Amino acid sequence: MSASELAERLRAVGLKVTGPRIAILDAVERNSNHPSAEDIYQELVDTHPSLSLSTVYGTLSAFVKAGLVRKLSEVDGRLRVDGTKTPHDHAICRMCGAIFDIEPNPKKAPTSLSELPDGLAVLDVRVEYDVVCSECKPTPF
Amino acid sequence: MSASELAERLRAVGLKVTGPRIAILDAVERNSNHPSAEDIYQELVDTHPSLSLSTVYGTLSAFVKAGLVRKLSEVDGRLRVDGTKTPHDHAICRMCGAIFDIEPNPKKAPTSLSELPDGLAVLDVRVEYDVVCSECKPTPF
DNA sequence: TACTAAATCGGAATGATTATGATCTCGCGT
DNA sequence: ACGCGAGATCATAATCATTCCGATTTAGTA
Numbered sequence: 001m002s003a004s005e006l007a008e009r010l011r012a013v014g015l016k017v018t019g020p021r022i023a024i025l026d027a028v029e030r031n032s033n034h035p036s037a038e039d040i041y042q043e044l045v046d047t048h049p050s051l052s053l054s055t056v057y058g059t060l061s062a063f064v065k066a067g068l069v070r071k072l073s074e075v076d077g078r079l080r081v082d083g084t085k086t087p088h089d090h091a092i093c094r095m096c097g098a099i100f101d102i103e104p105n106p107k108k109a110p111t112s113l114s115e116l117p118d119g120l121a122v123l124d125v126r127v128e129y130d131v132v133c134s135e136c137k138p139t140p141f
Numbered sequence: 142m143s144a145s146e147l148a149e150r151l152r153a154v155g156l157k158v159t160g161p162r163i164a165i166l167d168a169v170e171r172n173s174n175h176p177s178a179e180d181i182y183q184e185l186v187d188t189h190p191s192l193s194l195s196t197v198y199g200t201l202s203a204f205v206k207a208g209l210v211r212k213l214s215e216v217d218g219r220l221r222v223d224g225t226k227t228p229h230d231h232a233i234c235r236m237c238g239a240i241f242d243i244e245p246n247p248k249k250a251p252t253s254l255s256e257l258p259d260g261l262a263v264l265d266v267r268v269e270y271d272v273v274c275s276e277c278k279p280t281p282f
Numbered sequence: 283t284a285c286t287a288a289a290t291c292g293g294a295a296t297g298a299t300t301a302t303g304a305t306c307t308c309g310c311g312t
Numbered sequence: 313a314c315g316c317g318a319g320a321t322c323a324t325a326a327t328c329a330t331t332c333c334g335a336t337t338t339a340g341t342a
Contacts, residue, residue, distance in 0.1 A: 016339055018289065038329080052291045057330065059289090073214040073267070077299070078329065091261055100261070119275035120232055120241070126214070128267045134260030157308055159320065179298085193322045198299065200320090218298065218330075 001026065013066040023048055024059045028069050028083035034090075034099045036078040073128055075099065089127040095136035102129065142167065154207040164189055165200045169210050169224030175231070175240045177219040214269055216240065230268040236277035243270065 006025050007017045015021065027040050035043070041056045060081055063069045072080040072090060076097045082090075089102040104127065147166050148158040156162065168181050176184070182197045201222055204210045213221040213231060217238045223231075230243040245268065 016288065018339070020290070036329090050291075052293095054292075054331080055290055062289095071271075073269075074329095091263075093261075094264060120234075120270070120272040122232075122270050122272050123235060124271040126267065126269045126271070128214075128269075129261070129263055130212075130265040130267070131261040131263050157319070159308070161321070177298090191322075195300080195323075196321055203320095215298095220298080 001029065009068070013068060015062060015066060020048070020051055020055050021059055021062075023051070024056060025063065025068065025083075028060075028063070028081060029085075032084060032101075034072060034080045034082050036080055038078070067123075070124060070126075072099070073126065087125075089129065091129040091131045091133075093133040093136055094130050095132055098133055098135070100131075100133070102127075142170065150209070154209060156203060156207060161189070161192055161196050162200055162203075164192070165197060166204065166209065166224070169201075169204070169222060170226075173225060173242075175213060175221045175223050177221055179219070208264075211265055211267075213240070213267065228266075230270070232270040232272045232274075234274040234277055235271050236273055239274055239276070241272075241274070243268075 003022055003026075006022045009025065010017045010021055023044050024040060027043050028035065031039070031043065033039075037053065037056045037060055040060070041051065041053045044051050044056075060069065060079075064071050064081070069081045069083040070087070072082055073092070074080070075092055080099065087104075089104050091100040091102050092098075093100075144163050144167075147163045150166065151158045151162055164185050165181060168184050169176065172180070172184065174180075178194065178197045178201055181201070182192065182194045185192050185197075201210065201220075204224075205212050205222070210222045210224040211228070213223055214233070215221070216233055221240065228245075230245050232241040232243050233239075234241075
């Protein structure tokens with residue numbers, strides 16, 4: 001996606017367009033490995049030497065609030081984000097930390113949002129499977 | 142639940158029966174507010190003065206591995222556990238951190254385990270709604 | 283082009299969790 | 313009942329992802 005298209009995406013959600021934001025949004029959407037803040041920083045620091053890790057944290061936080069990226073549960077104590085456009089579920093291996101994308105079964109979606117009680121305004125839904133992947137299978141417990 | 146019943150539960154999953162473990166299992170199952178490790182420690186330290194916070198962490202970890210309690214996503218950077226026997230979904234207010242129990246709609250359960258690809262062995266499933274609760278509603282963003 | 287609020291930077295501070303190593307104790311076998 | 317050994321507990325220190333801070337820079341507007 002070109003820089004001007006990325007800039008337009010930022011404007012569309014009311015965020016100022018800056019160099020770091022374009023670079024980070026691009027990196028998050030390009031990286032389908034559910035990167036951590038540190039992952040993104042390491043991926044960008046070569047081409048953006050002045051980038052600060054604290055900017056990555058702040059920018060990701062702004063993106064999550066704006067709905068540009070989704071936040072996963074922490075894995076191994078690290079925040080992980082998902083910048084893909086089509087929501088899907090995740091399976092997280094509790095042995096090695098690998099994250100697998102799981103296509104949600106549309107007929108078996110989680111409780112539909114309108115059925116939630118009271119005045120809860122829903123920002124996002126996460127469906128996560130704690131698993132042991134085939135790599136780690138030999139000693140599951 | 143009596144101490145001997147709690148002890149039996151521990152034995153059933155292959156865990157040694159100790160004073161701290163009985164106290165922590167009791168506290169987790171009694172406390173329906175999805176407590177953090179610190180919450181449990183504070184709840185028990187008066188009656189168990191020698192209890193160590195690190196024991197609470199280690200014991201909770203053992204309980205999660207044994208399937209006695211479930212782990213939720215971190216809220217405000219803290220681990221939260223759920224010791225109730227009947228699994229249910231959760232709505233987490235991202236403004237104030239409150240956690241609400243959501244009764245899952247049985248007709249709309251998440252992807253059934255047998256449909257997961259490959260050799261993934263499923264330990265647990267989490268369905269979590271990020272919400273803004275009615276208390277925090279006025280300024281949702 | 284000047285102004286202002288917001289964004290960025292770098293480093294220090296925070297704080298939940300984990301690691302460590304020295305006791306203690308449960309559960310088993312004698 | 314007693315002793316043994318593996319595992320549990322304790323107290324403290326270390327870790328490290330994340331947040332906070334004040335100073336500086338910059339985007340967007342008039």
